[in-house]
Amino acid sequence: MSDHTGAEPEVIERESMEFDVVIVGGGPAGLSAACRLMQQATESDQELTVCVVEKGSEVGAHILSGAVIESRALDELFPDWKTMGAPLDTPVTKDQLFLLKDHEKATQIPDMLIPATMHNKGNYIVSVGNLTRWLAEQAESLGVEIFPGFAAAEVLYHEDGSVKGIATGDMGISAAGEHKDGYMPGMELHAKYTLFSEGCRGHLGKQLNERFDLSKDADPQHYGLGLKELWDIKPELHQEGLVVHGSGWPLSDGTSGGFFLYHAANHQVVVGLIVDLNYSNPYVSPFDEFQRMKHHPVLKQYLEGGKRVCYGARAITKGGLNSLPRMVFPGGLLIGCDAGTLNFAKIKGTHTAMKSGMLAAEAVFDAIKQGDEGGQQLTGFESAFETSWLYEELHAARNFGPALHKYGAYLGGAFNFIDQNIFKGKLPFTLHDTEEDYAQLRHAKTSATIDYPKPDGQLSFDKLSSVFLSNTNHEEDQLCHLTLKDSSIPLGTNLPLYAEPAQRYCPAGVYEVLENDEGEPTFQINGQNCVHCKTCDIKDPSQNIVWVTPEGGGGPNYPNM
Template identity: 75%
Template sequence: MRESMEFDVVIVGAGPAGLSTACRLMQQAQENEQELTVCVVEKGSEVGAHILSGAVVETRALDELFPDWKEKGAPLNTAVTEDEVYLLKDPKQGTKVPNAFVPKTMHNQGNYIVSLGNLCRWLAEQAEELGVEVFPGFAASEVLFNEDGSVKGIATGDMGVTAEGEQGPNYMPGMELHAKYTIFSEGCRGHLGKQLISQFSLYKGSDAQHYGLGIKELWDIPAEQHKPGLVVHGSGWPLDKETSGGFFLYHTDNNQVVVGLIIDLNYKNPHLSPFDEFQRLKHHPVLSRHLKGGKRVSYGARAITKGGYNSLPKMTFPGGLLLGCDAGTLNFSKIKGTHTAMKSGMLAAEALFEALSNGDEGGKELERFNELFKDSWLYDELYRSRNFGPAMHKFGQLAGGAFNYIDQNWFGGRIPVTLHDNHPDHAQLAPADHYEPIKYPKPDGELSFDKLSSVFLSNTNHEEDQPCHLKLADADIPLKQNLKLFAEPAQRYCPAGVYEIVEDEAGQRFQINGQNCLHCKTCDIKDPAQNITWVTPEGMGGPNYPNM
């Protein structure tokens, strides 16, 4: 029998959306001299351990939440000083795009280069000072329901269950956290959010959701190469015309650079390896001149929800809300989701406080949130960027970029047409025999590296004797279907070497190295048979990003 605890509000996920919800709720409670009990559960070993983003942050939401954030010591130390955008033609050549031809949404004046993990650590400190209980190391593994079907809360995962599913010597049952309202802000492709979307048909009337895979490294570079505040974006090589995406390189503080590649997960070639595309990208002179002589100090990967306005699910359901990247509030035209996730949380807090202060006992659908959302700058911003992703998917990088330039710079995102892309990413792979296998160069150990040494830098760790958190609906599909049709793409789309086809005296077998998992969720998204489901491992498992 699990023990239970009662709260007014339970929040799943200590990211920007969840922590902003918690902070704004408690601010309102203090302003109105009311008592509220709010808790945040976070599966990472500490707040920020699983947070990975570029990140260039627009401070609009932070300015509203904590107008005195500078005085409070928020870790926004590097203001953007310069923007550069490149189109890479081949392994050697790249063209710098004149600033006048860059869509306005990609201009970064007034923004800051940050570690989003460190910003979340700071937000958690503010939340705790306001009276929020923050519980890191506890994975929300199950949604609990009331008899009427409304959400009752969540249960944290059991600890000490062996790989065979039995109670081990250190077994500890999970806790039930009951709440009047439960907020799900787990980030992209949240395990519980995915269940709620299905249970309550939240995508009804929306376009198919779309995703990208972001891979990122943190580098120490020589002081003479360091240009604090420089922001570099680009697209083109090494991605082919059927594969959309782009790179980023930011000069942050402490003689460090972050560099990464985002690949849209609607790509067609099953031989493509996002990890290896990123490794060879770093050899291009546009990027290598920033990295040469430096040392790579961290690595990570995370999927990105990028469908935008057209793909937003309904965010309300009886007893709860779906917020931030769990819903898909990222504005891909800006390549930014922090300020939008935070604002979604702040709007949720307003709706929640209004209901709770009027004696609401929970379990209802917070329609007030939908009203606040539609009257907000968040709705306006997402609406004006609704065509950005579909244009790139329909017309390609150049024609799509031209459309977006006209839409954003001439019409302010209000061009009188709405483009749609209703093709799910997992359904886009073509048969492997339609393409030649890609021969990626071997890593040189200076600019490019292998997967295992990269995973080592992510500080990823899982308790080995536990059930595998990567579930196959049908164990035969990887070899009998995916291997024959698509050369089993899980071997390549996973940026951590989790999936392997192993051959021994017994023949071929599909091996899952769950200990390597970065919790990026790419397998859950891209598997062409939708046969893989990512579920929460034991709390504290996964990467431990120090400064990402």
């Protein structure tokens, strides 16, 4: 179990470091903010100290995305990115969209009926992990300090309640809560302003949202779980630049989502499935839906005879503008997917995350340049955001997700075609989706069980062999980072009411319901398997699981993802 009763470790005073700006998370938003800050400092000949804290073992280790990206934000940040060697080497050459009717049949949607936002002409198939590694190189060359392997575990506050910075997590505390040999206390990083760019469902962002009531005027945030694999395929089956999207089978019973298959460079494809986390049947297993989906001829034609080389999973924020919290608070900002800037109508979040980071950097730099000593509310960001192309894009897409949730794939798709292609996102009304994803789960007794086929080891696989390909590892003897508010709820509430869905919605086999020698159920948490997807923190129907950071450097280590 995750709650522990070990002895309280000795408190050791933490050392501190001072910066002008601290950025939590080395993803596209955080690194774009870091680069833009230092560009402005160089242009103004002003000294500026900026650091980025990244919980992964290296920048890019925890980055998982489709991904087809627009270069719009990158064009602004580094106009000469092509000559600088940015890893955008595979332009999209062709788009296909399918509706899978059953396990064999599919209908290809004509281009003229596809929502305009889903066309990918001019975009690139990329590894966002490799893009962030490149951005980190640019940031360091500009003078940014980057600390990989250190997890931001705590928000620090001034006496007036404004954000003071963060503290990294202690290293070397046992599962019993005792100091081990080599114990190292966390470090405090103080800043005039702190930018939080932890990605979807950031655990510090979640705390800040609650403390400052940032979402009081917003719809509930909505999420999807994205599962992805990287494959080496037969050269004769490879069509570099081909982008395939689709929806339909095998998702059913009100479960919505969509698949992607992108032909990247070097005879590789990335294939994945996004399952919306508002599904209602507790027997749904997104992982197993993904595995059986790959047997459909639309996907099988490319994967058959190939070799799977990597696997990963990550939740995405998809509520869009309607669910966007207020991003500013005294002493800092939420940016990127920590706030929820992904454009679900485009199924893209990299360019929007980057732009949010750049806008934040400009607001912070202006404040510091004017002599601001920090701790203020950056109202300049809000006005800059509302007059930016980022806001314009999110506003035009505001009805896309709610339409699909309210009306389903067919009617919702028709609405979105009219909204995006004819009215260009300017219909004079806004649809809302006000029910939390976790609250939409039905009781098990009113739900149909799902009999998933066994994996064949060629196209479909089990969870443990998949987690192995994510290169996931955590220091074994440490406090469990998957904490329970009440340890009785999994078996006392979730098991009888929902057949304990954690054992199915988790894509890494972290949660299991086992039997002890007396034949009684026990709840087991395999924290070593965790790929940091955050699905449990989102979908638990009792909202009893709280994801906190493990020791820095733990988790997946994604290459080329």
